[in-house]
Amino acid sequence: MALRDSMTGHETKNYSIEELVDAARVMRGYNLVALCAAGSGHAGGTLSIMDLAAALYLHAAEHDPANPAWPDRDRIIWSAGHKAPALYVSLGMAGFCPIEEVVTLRKLSSPFQGHPHWLKLPGVEVSTGSLGQGLSISVGMALAARIDSKKHKIFCLMGDGEQQEGQVWEAAMEAGHFHLDNIVAIVDCNRLQIDGWVKDVMEVEPLAAKYASFGWDVLHVDGHDMTQVVDALDRARAATGRPVVILAATVKGKGVSFMENAAGWHGKSPNREELAAALSELGLTERLPVDELLKKATHYQEEVDRRLEAKMPRFSRDYWWNAGGTMKVKMEPTRKGFGKALAENGGDGRVVCIGLDISGSITIADFYAGKPERARRWISMGIAEQSATSAAAGLAREGKLPVLGSYATFSAARNLDQVRVSICYSKLNVFIAGAHAGVSVGPDGATHQALEDMFAMMGLPNMVVVAPCDAVEARKSTQHLLLEHTGPKYIRFAREATPVVTGENTPFVFGKANAIRLRTEQADFAAAFETRLAEDYANEHEDLSIVACGPMVPEAMRAAWILKREFGYETRVLNLHTLKPIDEETIVRAARETGVVITAEEHQVGALAGRVSSILSASHELYGLPVITGAIGVKDRFGDSGAPWELVKELEVSAEHIAAKAMELMAVKKQGAPRLAMA
Numbered sequence: 001m002a003l004r005d006s007m008t009g010h011e012t013k014n015y016s017i018e019e020l021v022d023a024a025r026v027m028r029g030y031n032l033v034a035l036c037a038a039g040s041g042h043a044g045g046t047l048s049i050m051d052l053a054a055a056l057y058l059h060a061a062e063h064d065p066a067n068p069a070w071p072d073r074d075r076i077i078w079s080a081g082h083k084a085p086a087l088y089v090s091l092g093m094a095g096f097c098p099i100e101e102v103v104t105l106r107k108l109s110s111p112f113q114g115h116p117h118w119l120k121l122p123g124v125e126v127s128t129g130s131l132g133q134g135l136s137i138s139v140g141m142a143l144a145a146r147i148d149s150k151k152h153k154i155f156c157l158m159g160d161g162e163q164q165e166g167q168v169w170e171a172a173m174e175a176g177h178f179h180l181d182n183i184v185a186i187v188d189c190n191r192l193q194i195d196g197w198v199k200d201v202m203e204v205e206p207l208a209a210k211y212a213s214f215g216w217d218v219l220h221v222d223g224h225d226m227t228q229v230v231d232a233l234d235r236a237r238a239a240t241g242r243p244v245v246i247l248a249a250t251v252k253g254k255g256v257s258f259m260e261n262a263a264g265w266h267g268k269s270p271n272r273e274e275l276a277a278a279l280s281e282l283g284l285t286e287r288l289p290v291d292e293l294l295k296k297a298t299h300y301q302e303e304v305d306r307r308l309e310a311k312m313p314r315f316s317r318d319y320w321w322n323a324g325g326t327m328k329v330k331m332e333p334t335r336k337g338f339g340k341a342l343a344e345n346g347g348d349g350r351v352v353c354i355g356l357d358i359s360g361s362i363t364i365a366d367f368y369a370g371k372p373e374r375a376r377r378w379i380s381m382g383i384a385e386q387s388a389t390s391a392a393a394g395l396a397r398e399g400k401l402p403v404l405g406s407y408a409t410f411s412a413a414r415n416l417d418q419v420r421v422s423i424c425y426s427k428l429n430v431f432i433a434g435a436h437a438g439v440s441v442g443p444d445g446a447t448h449q450a451l452e453d454m455f456a457m458m459g460l461p462n463m464v465v466v467a468p469c470d471a472v473e474a475r476k477s478t479q480h481l482l483l484e485h486t487g488p489k490y491i492r493f494a495r496e497a498t499p500v501v502t503g504e505n506t507p508f509v510f511g512k513a514n515a516i517r518l519r520t521e522q523a524d525f526a527a528a529f530e531t532r533l534a535e536d537y538a539n540e541h542e543d544l545s546i547v548a549c550g551p552m553v554p555e556a557m558r559a560a561w562i563l564k565r566e567f568g569y570e571t572r573v574l575n576l577h578t579l580k581p582i583d584e585e586t587i588v589r590a591a592r593e594t595g596v597v598i599t600a601e602e603h604q605v606g607a608l609a610g611r612v613s614s615i616l617s618a619s620h621e622l623y624g625l626p627v628i629t630g631a632i633g634v635k636d637r638f639g640d641s642g643a644p645w646e647l648v649k650e651l652e653v654s655a656e657h658i659a660a661k662a663m664e665l666m667a668v669k670k671q672g673a674p675r676l677a678m679a
């Protein structure tokens with residue numbers, strides 16, 4: 001067993017136990033350097049799984065780095081996609097790719113995405129990142145191997161928190177039912193997840209009894225004892241008749257004293273000093289070319305910067321956020337407004353908040369922070385979005401006001417059928433938070449970037465949808481939805497700090513758009529604009545309108561500034577914080593009064609654009625009038641790893657892109673638009 005030449009079948013390298021131990025140590029080092037260069041990522045879980053990964057890639061699995069698509073190779077499925085850097089250094093150490101290249105981890109267009117993407121890196125079998133899916137993929141691969149009478153094995157790596165996903169148990173049942181003895185599951189039992197100890201967040205033990213009851217053979221190992229790990233993998237490989245699960249007792253952060261058993265190191269990367277301390281503990285200070293590696297990462301980043309700048313629309317000066325001496329703006333993450341409103345309004349005894357193991361960063365934990373009297377109304381459900389969604393429906397049916405939130409990809413997509421049937425069809429009073437939506441999770445990559453959630457949520461009968469434009473509006477809209485709106489409700493907000501463009505006195509009326517007009521350039525960006533409830537706003541015969549929601553509202557405002565400064569155009573910006581019910585009258589009026597309507601959404605283009613188009617095309621007020629339309633949004637592609645503001649440029653959802661589109665449409669308007677032209 002081991003690395004093979006797929007042409008001759010010969011073993012190309014046979015690692016001794018000592019060599020495997022040493023390889024795992026070096027892999028830990030490269031992993032930490034890559035995390036440091038990335039400035040984000042998961043230190044704890046990559047360190048806990050590293051000995052298992054080394055044994056698997058360098059000893060147990062039969063594969064050929066020179067021929068990653070060898071049909072007879074063993075498959076290794078990284079269900080725990082957030083541990084991707086451990087996968088990458090394993091591939092590097094085995095020879096699938098140069099290990100030093102892993103320092104481009106999490107950077108734009110890198111093959112080393114925040115979560116593994118098989119289309120970007122040979123040796124990665126499938127794309128993962130949404131927990132709980134890998135074992136089902138393994139079942140499919142195992143069944144395919146059986147149909148084709150192939151002898152290879154499918155190894156599937158999972159976390160212990162991940163065992164909370166119901167899909168894992170559907171797959172476990174299937175593997176048992178079909179006696180899939182070509183599957184070897186490995187669970188990295190480090191006992192921690194994001195919100196704390198697994199036993200406190202949502203107990204998964206006894207895992208051995210659970211797997212055994214589904215017809216699996218169970219092996220226990222110390223996941224840091226290489227002899228035990230190698231022995232277990234060899235035994236599992238030889239098993240016949242039943243699938244095998246290896247339950248590996250591990251330590252999160254293993255090998256670096258200050259990271260060991262610390263929940264805080266789950267989704268954190270070391271800074272330069274912490275890296276130096278960690279490498280010293282691992283005895284790698286002299287062994288890894290750290291400066292060279294970090295320089296490599298810097299060069300890659302410089303190339304990214306150059307490429308992005310080259311593709312941006314150009315104007316006579318730089319209008320980027322806070323780039324000049326005037327029009328300065330304060331930045332704050334919209335998520336903070338959500339947490340603040342829960343803290344302020346959570347005293348209502350009906351409010352119940354549901355944690356899905358990402359409670360701190362999405363700010364839902366602010367509901368109970370420092371308020372022990374609310375502890376009874378805080379319910380941790382673990383990484384189990386689907387069941388939690390239906391449980392929220394049950395709470396609502398009993399008169400509670402349940403709030404549940406996660407990354408929007410998991411709270412408004414993973415659980416879509418539960419939202420549809422348990423909540424919307426039943427018209428129950430459940431508040432769903434789609435956190436970290438749009439490109440704002442940046443380096444985590446495409447799996448975590450919700451760019452489709454508005455389609456689904458806006459398409460569901462009985463659901464209302466709000467996408468606040470900043471932290472202040474997030475607070476106001478959360479408060480409204482929580483206590484004043486009864487029924488299914490969805491709020492979409494971002495992770496990254498974005499411009500604060502509203503204040504306490506800015507109108508916020510659910511279902512009613514605001515009209516925003518640039519008056520005069522000022523020291524303070526927000527102060528340069530006047531905002532009114534759109535229905536109170538009198539026509540100023542502007543040249544064009546931009547209809548925006550969420551973080552695209554500040555971008556639309558900045559576009560209005562560019563258009564005025566560069567070309568003298570006056571723009572009516574409409575903040576459509578409420579996407580459902582949508583303010584149809586204001587949209588139609590903008591089309592009638594300005595003749596040019598551009599939609600702007602940080603989402604696959606169409607959720608807003610399609611809705612606005614259908615309103616315009618159905619309006620009898622516009623019959624016979626020329627309306628020129630354009631749409632800014634993500635153009636039918638997945639996101640990528642990269643800094644959030646880089647992704648705004650890469651996915652072409654910046655003010656500069658809106659302004660460029662406006663120029664294109666204004667040229668049509670000036671020529672005298674053909675009747676009912678659509679741009």
Ligand SMILES: Cc1ncc(C[n+]2csc(CCOP(=O)(O)OP(=O)(O)O)c2C)c(N)n1
Binds near residue numbers: 188
């Ligand atoms: C479906 C889904 N829900 C939530 C997340 C966010 N998330 C990433 S890692 C993680 C915790 C995983 O815990 P565990 O499986 O124990 O891994 P480890 O602690 O070893 O890193 C969560 C909740 C996700 N990636 N996928």
